[in-house]
Amino acid sequence: MQESSHQQGKQPSWVFDPFAPGFDANPHPQLARLREEHPVYFWETGRAWMLGRYDDCVSALRDPRLGVSIRAWRYAHELQATPLDSVYENGLFALSAERHTRMRKLLSPSFTPRAIATRQPEIQAIVREALDRVASSSEFDLVPNVSAVIPVRVIGRYLGIPRDQEQVFRDFASALVAGVNPVLRSQLPASAFQAAAEGRELLLRLIAERRRHPGTDLLSELIRAEDEGDKLTAEELVTVVRSLVIAGAETTTHLISLGLVNLLAHPTCVERLRLDPKLFPNAVDELLRFDFFGRIGTARYTLEPVAFCGVEIGPGEMVIPMLSAALRDPRRFPDPDHFDIDRDQRFNIAFGQGAHYCLGAALARLEAEVVFSEFFKRYAAIELVDGPHFEPHPVLRNATSIRLRVIPRTTPRDSPGPG
């Protein structure tokens, strides 16, 4: 067994830096080096082990010797406590295996592809509403007008958040997303903690109301959800909603943003998608594989010694499966730097793997499909005129501006596409 270079105090001379200038625009050269030359890499800045290869990432996500609770991290005691900690510590990702299995059983029926498909008209209406707002502009910014507004609105409407409370819900979502990094959480402004508390109050009020007057929204559905007499408490329901917002808002925003940019760079694929919308699901998965928006992967914590590529990692360490590197691993994806919407996606791990596999995968896929197909239906031509421009973000490549020039079709709703 090779002793880890970290333990020997010998770091490789090459330094992987996911915050280096240019990483956001094109992380792939650095990710390739990580994967090919330093597949098990101790990242000093984050005090974490990074895994660059597909098989190691899959093993880490499936191996019970790696836990999800940050309490197992040897540096956890150094983190400054904040009022938001319990949100993440009790979130779906961090629950013990037993509680997690119970929650997933209660939630899963509402997130199957079939259940999500029934929401298509609602999602389509939200997307059309956003695009109608920029209908008179031949140039607009994709991010603030479309990709950053749609995911939170979709979750909010799915839950049945009243329209006059949407801003409270949006501020709640922004605060939870901003607090995701445990090291930076204590630096959040007081307004973020306030917004998180107001969001919780709003949800508790709505839960009480829906218990009296159930509707067809997700919150009512989850209140009704029952497994052998087992039901979710109000606090658990709040936890679930928080997890949905944390996991489903920004991720889907970046899928839409970088996804559209990558599609525009491949006009033949756009043409094929216009003519045959059945190609969308595979194309959306390929967009995630080809240019995954994660800067740093999801974290796990070693409960016992584990080894990857012959490097032993002791207990109490943070391990980060770098999905962005793994999704271009040539050992699993032939010709990985080639964008191919016909590629076999069975091994795609953009939505994770194992017990914590993304609950919202069907929703994210459907949102992206509806947005892209609506764009191709409305516009005869779409041109990228500026961007993507990125702003700092602890875990994602955060595209905040993508300017597009568009030429509308003369008969916008006549061309092919779902719905």
Ligand code: HEM
């Ligand atoms: C492109 C969009 C998305 C991507 C790439 C994505 C990716 C992921 C990944 C990789 C995980 C596993 C994390 C881990 O194992 O540590 C995950 C978990 C999760 N995702 Fe997503 N996600 C997306 C959108 C969504 C949406 C729209 C929702 C819901 C509204 C959602 C809800 C969740 C939840 C609740 C979990 C935790 C599941 C659990 O712990 O059992 N995600 N997601």
